[in-house]
Amino acid sequence: xxxxxxxxxxxxxxxxxxxxxxxxxxxxxxxxxxxxxxxxxxxxxxxxxxxxxxxxxxxxxxxxxxxxxxxxxxxxxxxxxxxxxxxxxxxxxxxxxxxxxxxxxxxxxxxxxxxxxxxxxxxxxxxxxxxxxxxxxxxxxxxxxxxxxxxxxxxxxxxxxxxxxxxxxxxxxxxxxxxxxxxxxxxxxxxxxxxxxxxxxxxxxxxxxxxxxxxxxxxxxxxxxxxxxxxxxxxxxxxxxxxxxxxxxxxxxxxxxxxxxxxxxxxxxxxxxxxxxxxxxxxxxxxxxxxxxxxxxxxxxxxxxxxxxxxxxxxxxxxxxxxxxxxxxxxxxxxxxxxxxxxxxxxxxxxxxxxxxxxxxxxxxxxxxxxxxxxxxxxxxxxxxxxxxxxxxxxxxxxxxxxxxxxxxxxxxxxxxxxxxxxxxxxxxxxxxxxxxxxxxxxxxxxxxxxxxxxxxxxxxxxxxxxxxxxxxxxxxxxxxxxxxxxxxxxxxxxxxxxxxxxxxxxxxxxxxxxxxxxxxxxxxxxxxxxxxxxxxxxxxxxxxxxxxxxxxxxxxxxxxxxxxxxxxxxxxxxxxx
Amino acid sequence: xxxxxxxxxxxxxxxxxxxxxxxxxxxxxxxxxxxxxxxxxxxxxxxxxxxxxxxxxxxxxxxxxxxxxxxxxxxxxxxxxxxxxxxxxxxxxxxxxxxxxx
Numbered sequence: 001x002x003x004x005x006x007x008x009x010x011x012x013x014x015x016x017x018x019x020x021x022x023x024x025x026x027x028x029x030x031x032x033x034x035x036x037x038x039x040x041x042x043x044x045x046x047x048x049x050x051x052x053x054x055x056x057x058x059x060x061x062x063x064x065x066x067x068x069x070x071x072x073x074x075x076x077x078x079x080x081x082x083x084x085x086x087x088x089x090x091x092x093x094x095x096x097x098x099x100x101x102x103x104x105x106x107x108x109x110x111x112x113x114x115x116x117x118x119x120x121x122x123x124x125x126x127x128x129x130x131x132x133x134x135x136x137x138x139x140x141x142x143x144x145x146x147x148x149x150x151x152x153x154x155x156x157x158x159x160x161x162x163x164x165x166x167x168x169x170x171x172x173x174x175x176x177x178x179x180x181x182x183x184x185x186x187x188x189x190x191x192x193x194x195x196x197x198x199x200x201x202x203x204x205x206x207x208x209x210x211x212x213x214x215x216x217x218x219x220x221x222x223x224x225x226x227x228x229x230x231x232x233x234x235x236x237x238x239x240x241x242x243x244x245x246x247x248x249x250x251x252x253x254x255x256x257x258x259x260x261x262x263x264x265x266x267x268x269x270x271x272x273x274x275x276x277x278x279x280x281x282x283x284x285x286x287x288x289x290x291x292x293x294x295x296x297x298x299x300x301x302x303x304x305x306x307x308x309x310x311x312x313x314x315x316x317x318x319x320x321x322x323x324x325x326x327x328x329x330x331x332x333x334x335x336x337x338x339x340x341x342x343x344x345x346x347x348x349x350x351x352x353x354x355x356x357x358x359x360x361x362x363x364x365x366x367x368x369x370x371x372x373x374x375x376x377x378x379x380x381x382x383x384x385x386x387x388x389x390x391x392x393x394x395x396x397x398x399x400x401x402x403x404x405x406x407x408x409x410x411x412x413x414x415x416x417x418x419x420x421x422x423x424x425x426x427x428x429x430x431x432x433x434x435x436x437x438x439x440x441x442x443x444x445x446x447x448x449x450x451x452x453x454x455x456x457x458x459x460x461x462x463x464x465x466x467x468x469x470x471x472x473x474x475x476x477x478x479x480x481x482x483x484x485x486x487x488x489x490x491x492x493x494x495x496x497x498x499x500x501x502x503x504x505x506x507x508x509x510x511x512x513x514x515x516x517x518x519x520x521x522x523x524x525x526x527x528x529x530x531x532x533x534x535x536x537x538x539x540x541x542x543x544x545x546x547x548x549x550x551x552x553x554x555x556x557x558x559x560x561x562x563x564x565x566x567x568x569x570x571x572x573x574x575x576x577x578x
Numbered sequence: 579x580x581x582x583x584x585x586x587x588x589x590x591x592x593x594x595x596x597x598x599x600x601x602x603x604x605x606x607x608x609x610x611x612x613x614x615x616x617x618x619x620x621x622x623x624x625x626x627x628x629x630x631x632x633x634x635x636x637x638x639x640x641x642x643x644x645x646x647x648x649x650x651x652x653x654x655x656x657x658x659x660x661x662x663x664x665x666x667x668x669x670x671x672x673x674x675x676x677x678x679x680x
Contacts, residue, residue, distance in 0.1 A: 394653075466627035469621065469627070476647070480615050
């Protein structure tokens, strides 16, 4: 990793605070500002938080600061290097976009939860030890669950609980891994971990749950569509990116991550094609994109790691933009079911344009930001000879254009006219979407700006004749396939339905198994307790009740004699055997 | 709790389609898509990638003219066909989980 972060502000008076602290203080201040009279002040505090936070961030110097000694542990609250600074900058940017987007929300809890959530994410990426990471990890889990529950429906309550259980499990694994690591090495610093011991595997699993590894991915598609329009935007920005940061910090070059990431990039695209809830489609799309990043971390070369973190940076922008556009639709129409939408470009033309920019970015069209980061991972894959994984990710690239690039804008804003007529999204939502769209195009058009911020040294030029041509061909012929499949009615229609996924295991299979096994368990318990009761009663009869052989008429003198005989027998046995 | 102004608005607005999004424009867009897609392959045929092209574009598996076009098209057809099969396997009624979740 190269030395200092290139963006620096040099203020003599800078307090160099941990970025999390500013967000937590802001959340505490917000809780004091209740009532209509302070609405404007609340908005000012909200907007000022990421701005002040970003200024503070850019004054930070490389090194470890704010070290708290607790018991025998040195808890590092501020470990500054290029990797943590890149994610720090990203989270401030994401928080600013999210706050602008949610500025009209009047529910204080959502704002407080969002600030604590963003602060916890920042705390996690600047934590220099695993114990501090654990606390911020759990802070993220609880505050983000509050954002899911903010949906205030039966489904959001249940989904939030499932979400919280999985994330607390992830935290538990993280803590267990940290304890074992401390026992083995006497060190809790959060640096390269690897998979040499049990601690490494537990930590990998903890990060994997937050990342959405296969079979642990369902919390994304289960919980994200249940939150509020604004809550989902925040949710999409932090948790999975902290997990990618943690993998890049702790497990770079772990080859197992290449097949895991490839599977993550591939399987969600099939679900996304048949999913009707367009925010859930974006959830599947998120797993797909995280798959690319996981592969990048697994390759572990400087180009691949830069590609992984650059793609995480870009994903916050384009996925945030897509969630914002679907949130605007949800806000106005009250649902985002592909089967019931269509023709919204008439009512929401600006939202349509911003959604199309997000779609072009996630599809990696030239001049949009996905183009300049996804290809770094692809290049690193082929350089290291992982041809099968490369072919898989190329398939996934075509697939993501299909579901996120075409399906989302087509079914929401074009397609058949649903006759739904609503107003355009509110001004603050449009502003947030507009800023995100401009950033998508800016980073895609001037990638050197992003490349200059990346942690590792590696030269990469995305705009070559061949790269542009192959990407254009891939995308144009994917679009052609969509057009043909749609015109010939082969493309599956949008249907109101539920598609079974890994969450079926704990939403239906386990409760179902419980229903089957509970009567069996009750019967067995009855059987055993019956048998045990019978045995106990017989023993009682034999030893205690007065008419039995050993108990009947037994006097204390007889008992002493019996003990004496037993002792004598024992002594005799002892002498004979020795 | 959302503000009264923030709630869904069913107010009727102009239902006329914008001039660039009509059925005829859609047909023209599909024709244009064919033209541009074929042009992209022809350009590669006429101006092949230079020999020092980065490995990602010259991977052995796809080292022939128009290979990425074929891969993109076939991938999406396979994706949709497998998606249809997946739907047969996993699709349930929209209230499938609702009762058990409450």
